[in-house]
Amino acid sequence: MRISSVTMFEQSTASMNRQQSDFLRVGQQIASGRKVVNPSDDPQAAARAVGVDQSMAINEQYTNSxxxxxxxxAQTESVLNSVxxxxxxAKTLLVQASSDTLSDADRQSISSELKGVYETLIGQANATDGNGRHLFGGYKDDAPPFFKNDSGVVEYRGDASAREQQVDASRRMPVAESGQAIFQSVASNASYIAKAxxxxTGNVTFSGLSVKDSSDASFGASFTVRFxxxxxxxxxxxxxxxxxGELASGEYTGEGQQIAFGGVSLTLTGTPAEGDAISVARAGSAEQPADLFKTLEAVIGVLENPAGTDTEKAALRNTLNTSMRELDNALDNVLTVRASAGARLxxxxxxxxVGSNRMMNYAQTLSDLVDLDYAEAISEYSLRQVGLQASQRTFVEMKSMSLFNYM
Incomplete structure (x- = not known):
């Protein structure tokens, strides 16, 4: 078969170009530290690397979230600590106000301090995060969730939902609490509250409200004691x-008389008037709704007014007893919500x-796909260099060959 000089030149040039291309490819790999510089180098690895890169970006977004x-x-937990x-x-002040040795002026002084506590709680209830969003307004965070109406009564205008945030692929976590859940709710274990x-118009006072038999058929219902x-x-x-209908009845003797009904008992003292009544209901029920601000408003109002008559003294005593029980429930509820925030932290x-481990796995997978083995690459670089040099020398030797040199 006859091989022309042109064919020899073309094949030598193609071989030299191929060796040079391979040599440059390995050089690019060493310079970049990646064995897949272009998708054409390893299409399958390149495609998998794109997927791993996307997973790493999503994981990074969850980390920022x-x-x-x-x-x-952390801000919620700090505010709840202050609450x-x-x-x-407030509980300490109510215990102090319960002393029979205090004068009306002393109780008014306690009322003034309670007002300070009341205003502090309103401020804490309207606390904001670092972005200016109200912590306890739910998704309605464009305005303070608690405000005083024209009558001076604090109302809630947020929503009942706790604001949530996606913190991982399979976890959507509440990152703030609803104001209702903190200031207008009670813990699940809250018991009965009595309220005169x-x-x-009489001077009956109550105390010693306690649960005697939670298995009673009427336990959990609301009751009214009438005189x-x-x-x-x-x-x-x-x-x-x-x-x-009627659960119990009997002669009222006063002076520490204990009556039992519906699985609970109540101690009564004093002289009633016709039609006087005391309601007994579960905390947080429709009959005894929970509201920390209304509790403080009621006790501040009764402490500001002089208690000269027996009826006024009884109203003072009953309001203090009810308010202290409500504050106990409010404190238990705040601590429960705070514990929940701590658990989420x-x-x-x-x-x-878990996210850090996942990111490490992604990084290892990506490294296995595209990162360069320098020892192997340097060996190949040397081999390609030798191949290129041999190809160049062969071309030089070949182009100098001519039949005319022997004629």
């Missing part, structure tokens, strides 16, 4: 009404650890 969630929860301190101070009718003159017109009788630490 957890930073934001941690800041919100619990304020409620504890504000229209009472009426007996048939003879001398003395009084009491009647306890429940949702299905701990959960974020766990999710962070």
């Amino acid at each position: 957890r930073v934001s969630a941690r800041n919100s929860l 619990s301190d304020a409620v504890t101070r 009718n504000p229209d009472n 009426e003159e007996n048939a003879a017109g001398e003395g009084f009788v009491y009647r306890v009404d429940g949702p299905e 701990n959960e974020l630490d766990v999710i962070d650890a």
Whole structure:
């Protein structure tokens, strides 16, 4: 077969170009530190690397989201700590106000300090995060969630939802609490509260409300203790009404008389008037709704007014007893919500650890796909260099060959 000189030149040039291309490719790999510089180098590895890159970017977004969630929860936990301190101070003041040795001026002084606690709680309830969003307004965070209406009563205008944030692919976490859940709710274990009718004209006071039998058929319902003159017109009788009618009745003797009904018991002292009543209901029910601000408003109002008559003293005593029980429930609720925020902070630490491990796995997978083995690459670089040099020398030797040199 006859091979022309042109064919020899073309094949030598193609071989030299191929060797040079391979040599430059390895040089690019060493310079970039990647074995897949262009998708054409390894299409399958390049495609997988794109997917891993996307997964790493998503994981990084979740990491940033957890930073934001941690800041919100840390601020929530800090504010709730201040709220619990304020409620504890209010309880201390109510215990102090319960002393029979205090004068009206002393109680008014306590009322003034309670007003300070009240205003502090309003400020804490309207706290904001670092972005100016209200912590306790739910998704309605464009305005303070708690405000005073024209009557000076604090109302809630946020929503009942806790603001949530996606902190991982399979976890959407509440990062702030609803104001209702903190200031207008009670813990699930909250028990009964007694409250005297504000229209009472006698001086009956209550104390010692406790649960005696939670298995009673009527336990959990709401009750009303009413006082009426007996048939003879001398003395009084009491009647306890429940949702299905009368539960208990009997002669009222006063002076620490204990009555039992619906699985609970109540101690009564003093002299009632015809039609006086005391309601007993579960905390947080429709009959005894939970509201920390209304509790403080009620006790501030009763402490500001002089208590000269027996009826006024009884109203003072009953309001203090009711308010102290409500503050106990409010404190338990705040501590429960605070514990929940702390638990979520701990959960974020766990999710962070999982996210870090996931990122390490992604980085290792990406490295296996595209990163260069320098020892192998340098060996190949040397081999390609030798091949290129041999190809160049062969071309030089070949082009100098001519039949005319021998003629």
